[in-house]
Amino acid sequence: MTDFIQQVVNGLGAGGQYALWAVGYGLVYQVLGLMHFAHGDTLIFATFVCYALLTAGVPFIPALILAMAVGAAVSVMIEKGVYRPLYARGHLFLAFVGALGAAYVLRNIDMLTWGVQTKVFPYSFSAGNIDLGGVTIPAMTLLNLGCAIGVIVAFELFLAKTRYGQAIVALAQDRGAAALMGIKVGTVVALVYALSGAIGVLGSVLYVSETHTIQISLGFTITLKAFIAAIIGGIGSVRGALSGGLVLGVTEALIQGYISTLMVDAILFAILITFLIIRPTGIGGRADLARL
Amino acid sequence: MLLRVEGLHAGYGATRVLHGIDMHVSEGEVVAVLGPNGAGKSTLLRALSGVNTPTAGRIEVEGRDLTGRRPDEYVACGVVHVPEGRRMFPYMNTEANLRIGGFRRRDRGRLEREIDEFFAHWEPITERRHVQAGQLSGGQQQIVALGRGLMANPKLLLLDEPSLGLAPVAVQRMYKGLRELAESGQSILLVEQNARHALGLADRVLVLVGGQVVHSGPTSEITPEQVAEFYFRSTTKGAAQ
Numbered sequence: 001m002t003d004f005i006q007q008v009v010n011g012l013g014a015g016g017q018y019a020l021w022a023v024g025y026g027l028v029y030q031v032l033g034l035m036h037f038a039h040g041d042t043l044i045f046a047t048f049v050c051y052a053l054l055t056a057g058v059p060f061i062p063a064l065i066l067a068m069a070v071g072a073a074v075s076v077m078i079e080k081g082v083y084r085p086l087y088a089r090g091h092l093f094l095a096f097v098g099a100l101g102a103a104y105v106l107r108n109i110d111m112l113t114w115g116v117q118t119k120v121f122p123y124s125f126s127a128g129n130i131d132l133g134g135v136t137i138p139a140m141t142l143l144n145l146g147c148a149i150g151v152i153v154a155f156e157l158f159l160a161k162t163r164y165g166q167a168i169v170a171l172a173q174d175r176g177a178a179a180l181m182g183i184k185v186g187t188v189v190a191l192v193y194a195l196s197g198a199i200g201v202l203g204s205v206l207y208v209s210e211t212h213t214i215q216i217s218l219g220f221t222i223t224l225k226a227f228i229a230a231i232i233g234g235i236g237s238v239r240g241a242l243s244g245g246l247v248l249g250v251t252e253a254l255i256q257g258y259i260s261t262l263m264v265d266a267i268l269f270a271i272l273i274t275f276l277i278i279r280p281t282g283i284g285g286r287a288d289l290a291r292l
Numbered sequence: 293m294l295l296r297v298e299g300l301h302a303g304y305g306a307t308r309v310l311h312g313i314d315m316h317v318s319e320g321e322v323v324a325v326l327g328p329n330g331a332g333k334s335t336l337l338r339a340l341s342g343v344n345t346p347t348a349g350r351i352e353v354e355g356r357d358l359t360g361r362r363p364d365e366y367v368a369c370g371v372v373h374v375p376e377g378r379r380m381f382p383y384m385n386t387e388a389n390l391r392i393g394g395f396r397r398r399d400r401g402r403l404e405r406e407i408d409e410f411f412a413h414w415e416p417i418t419e420r421r422h423v424q425a426g427q428l429s430g431g432q433q434q435i436v437a438l439g440r441g442l443m444a445n446p447k448l449l450l451l452d453e454p455s456l457g458l459a460p461v462a463v464q465r466m467y468k469g470l471r472e473l474a475e476s477g478q479s480i481l482l483v484e485q486n487a488r489h490a491l492g493l494a495d496r497v498l499v500l501v502g503g504q505v506v507h508s509g510p511t512s513e514i515t516p517e518q519v520a521e522f523y524f525r526s527t528t529k530g531a532a533q
């Protein structure tokens with residue numbers, strides 16, 4: 001039993017990071033109907049920037065904030081430079097292909113700048129543990145969960161209570177009507193991408209400072225996990241991103257602990273496909289919840 | 293002059309819908325645009341709110357050329373379009389729908405008071421403030437759509453078929469409200485298929501057939517039967533071709 005609880009605790013820590021990746025990914029899908037498949041590579045690019053800043057001696061918090069700003073800026077650039085021109089011509093599928101293209105370009109930039117080798121990430125949080133009757137709760141797990149819950153609560157409040165938050169909600173429900181309200185659609189779309197980038201970078205910096213390593217192939221992993229977490233939680237739902245991320249993290253940890261570390265991805269894909277077929281609206285399962 | 297339109301051409305891709313519309317709306321005036329299905333009435337409103345980019349011609353609001361501008365720029369200049377089919381934000385509550393109508397406004401406190409007044413005044417939605425707009429009846433949604441447009445403080449309100457699909461009692465209520473609005477000095481450009489209601493409200497009428505203005509004049513000079521005659525003539529002309 002202790003062992004089981006330990007696995008769940010481990011999974012919750014990772015799940016917090018997945019939630020941070022999923023929230024922006026789902027938001028972009030909800031507002032634009034577009035699978036943002038360059039999400040993970042954008043985040044890893046910005047995380048490499050964080051790595052470079054830390055290596056150059058910049059303290060952690062400024063480096064993190066700068067990296068989040070870079071994540072936001074690159075996300076906006078991809079939207080304006082790649083998605084929008086294709087989307088505007090009604091080529092939704094080409095926008096999807098464009099997303100894959102943008103992901104490869106970013107990965108190649110990472111490769112040329114930082115090389116293909118796995119790097120040691122130069123920052124880690126103090127690795128204290130709390131012992132609760134045989135179950136070890138790493139401080140990092142609490143930090144991950146705290147960040148995820150904090151960001152998601154703040155984000156829900158932003159959507160519900162602020163002018164621009166409500167503009168995002170309106171845009172997700174009826175883009176044409178939103179324009180008639182005097183909302184500058186282009187600006188709000190850019191805001192959505194910027195938020196998805198900034199929040200996601202927080203998740204990926206937490207991830208690499210926990211694993212102590214950073215490598216370019218992480219981008220695809222992030223995109224995939226964000227996608228799975230968003231689908232499980234109900235894509236586009238902010239709270240769903242949290243539950244989806246946590247469910248994904250715990251499931252992964254249980255598969256690793258009780259079945260096989262080699263089977264993780266196969267089983268996760270099976271779960272993803274099951275959800276897409278049986279419950280495409282996610283565990284929340286209500287269409288209106290899927291509207292942010 | 294509040295709105296002046298000269299030689300307006302518009303359409304969708306290769307389909308040309310409007311063929312040179314000249315018209316105007318003065319301050320405080322209610323102008324009705326009548327015409328059969330497919331005459332281009334909705335396209336006209338879509339062009340006048342920046343949703344549809346004209347292929348030729350000129351749109352001026354208070355002397356400013358707004359041809360080819362975006363919808364948000366029209367709203368900023370006081371031209372607010374209440375679209376056909378109401379277009380609620382279905383998962384936002386009624387109150388939030390009204391509030392988002394005032395998105396551009398800086399006087400937020402005043403906006404909140406106007407929202408309160410609107411709920412107090414429009415009895416069918418008074419109790420529906422916190423209900424999701426998608427759950428409202430068609431008549432209630434039309435009232436919210438009107439209110440949402442008014443929250444933008446429009447100089448000119450563009451109304452597309454406010455009676456479409458409503459029960460007769462809801463149509464009566466809607467037009468009673470619109471009459472009050474007109475008496476308060478609100479400038480309105482109203483598109484309708486239902487000539488009788490529109491003629492009861494408007495100062496002037498334009499009849500649009502096949503993307504062209506076939507009649508223009510004060511409402512006192514035309515009867516619903518004469519309007520119907522224009523529709524009929526367009527149909528027989530179409531059949532003869």
